[in-house]
Amino acid sequence: MTDGSRRAPNMQDVARLARVSVSTVSRALSGAPGVSGATRRRIGAIAEELSYVISPEASGLATRTTRKVAVVVPETESWFYYAVLCSAEPVLRAAGLDLLFYRVTGTADRNAFFAELPARRKVDAAILIAVPVTDEQRERLDTMNVPIVMAGSRVRGYPYVAVDEAKAGRQAVDHLIRVGHRRIGIIRIVGPEGETRQPDTGRETGYRRALAAAKIPFDPQLEVRVDFSLDGGARAMDQLLSLEQPPTAVFAFSDEIAIGAMRSLRRMGLRIPSDVSIVGIDDHPMAELSDLTTVRQPVHLFGETAARMVVDVLKKGTEPANVVLPTHLVVRGSTAPPS
Amino acid sequence: MTDGSRRAPNMQDVARLARVSVSTVSRALSGAPGVSGATRRRIGAIAEELSYVISPEASGLATRTTRKVAVVVPETESWFYYAVLCSAEPVLRAAGLDLLFYRVTGTADRNAFFAELPARRKVDAAILIAVPVTDEQRERLDTMNVPIVMAGSRVRGYPYVAVDEAKAGRQAVDHLIRVGHRRIGIIRIVGPEGETRQPDTGRETGYRRALAAAKIPFDPQLEVRVDFSLDGGARAMDQLLSLEQPPTAVFAFSDEIAIGAMRSLRRMGLRIPSDVSIVGIDDHPMAELSDLTTVRQPVHLFGETAARMVVDVLKKGTEPANVVLPTHLVVRGSTAPPS
DNA sequence: GTTCAGAACGCAAGCGTTTGCGCCCTGCTA
């Protein structure tokens, strides 16, 4: 039993025991100069003994700082967001920053979120993980008056860490073309209310460029858009297969979409890759198990980098430089020449 | 442009404009009695106008409360934790509580985590999502002196929301036995340093009970333990298949493990379920796609319930009652009578 | 023996709220 439900020790208590003033305790504990080594050690020992921890509220009040950063994710419960979240956490924690988790669900709620800005005054910075923001929301965002970094998507005017989506798209589609496909479908995603997402348009650009480079005409029939889920992928594939002239290969927005699509193919009795080739993006853990060709993006670097950017801007106060992470093709068994 | 980098408005500012004292503003804004309707409205309007938000630091300092709750997850980057996290968030937010996210990684680091207790003094309550805690750590935990609820595992002395793991295990294995299997393997998980996890032992109990009920002798050879990952599942399956008398059915700790195991089976050229039946636990989104028979647990209710328990205990101060969530068998194509 | 520069430390004024208590009304009762 330590102290039961007694009030937690404060600096006053430490000061009393150390026979010094609270100022000295504050300086000693924070590593500020103006305290002799001996005193500093004594104070440290006593604080330790009392298992004293500084009150973040009081400290924050005095320094006008919160030592917290908001990480906000969109509704989709995809693996991607958790991976980024998890990789950001240790970096922030190492820097003494706490991570406030927010999830904005649905567009209605999304507006409410940005209107209320629950993070206002609660954080020193924010990381948005592939959260789409409209101009209006953006304005609200600015009233938070803290540095913001985007992870996994680019929003004009904010520092970001992202991949070159168009390039990733090209890597995927170029591969399909290289092995011989000419009729290539694309499965894109849309938000719950039909909004388009930035990574999606980027990847589609890559798709178009790849086609153009190979002089393959763009066929709008081969482009379907679904919500971001396994099931969406499955439905999209059904739709593509129902075309009078279905694609021989499909580029899916992500591995999760691709895996959903593969399910449809199997259900239809079609073989991968002999009947239809398929390529995704991410290198999701399931991708290897599904033998899915994909374009790997360094997901964990998103979180790490975004966190580091935040830490730096908070420490140095300098606007962080954007970071573009590399992607590369991982060829597995889901792609092969058309038969 | 709102106020650029000016300091945020405080209660003083609102009070001045409303020609009242800060006490009145405080009472008006917090809904406390002792303020006339007219004054209250005037203050509300002015606060709105200034887009004033209360300083959580100051408010917290005065009330000795943080309005934050810690959610801590273990290292494993499994879908489960994110699902629970995501379902807890809206409940907490609706109650005006912010969610501080912590992840304890590795056992070495795990000790450090409990030793330092980074959440100390930063939260009003904590939710541990299937985080194993030793007796020693538990003692440390108590020094946080805030209510703690366990989601997805039971730790003696803490309120929890969980499923009956043994029952879930039985549901899975009873099913295998019912369709005719007698030689049934089990894939269990271990922590990074070989520790056993509470849900794991529970499920194993269910396995043993099911065997016992069917008078099938327990064969230790049929029990393998691996780390909690897709790959772990695959390796476990390899091991089971290498037995001189391999099982005709396998009960996997979770769907992710099961899916890894299925991969091994396919690689070996074995067919599911004709050669080997397999059943998991969770009803992971991938389970349906993989046509995996499983025992569904209401994952989202873990988060919701845990959050609600926290909200209640914070509001009413009464120790919350434990909640045991139901599980039920979902039969799909991965199980069938042995051939 | 002065003088003086630092080093080491304390004082006290914040930081922005909450809240117990007391004061001043207004309006009603006797």
Add this chain to the structure above:
DNA sequence: TAGCAGGGCGCAAACGCTTGCGTTCTGAAC
């Protein structure tokens, strides 16, 4: 008309820390 209750509000003391500035003290330079 005096008395009184109670609503509406302000005062000021916390809450637990940080930090500019002032004070004391020690030791070295002269």
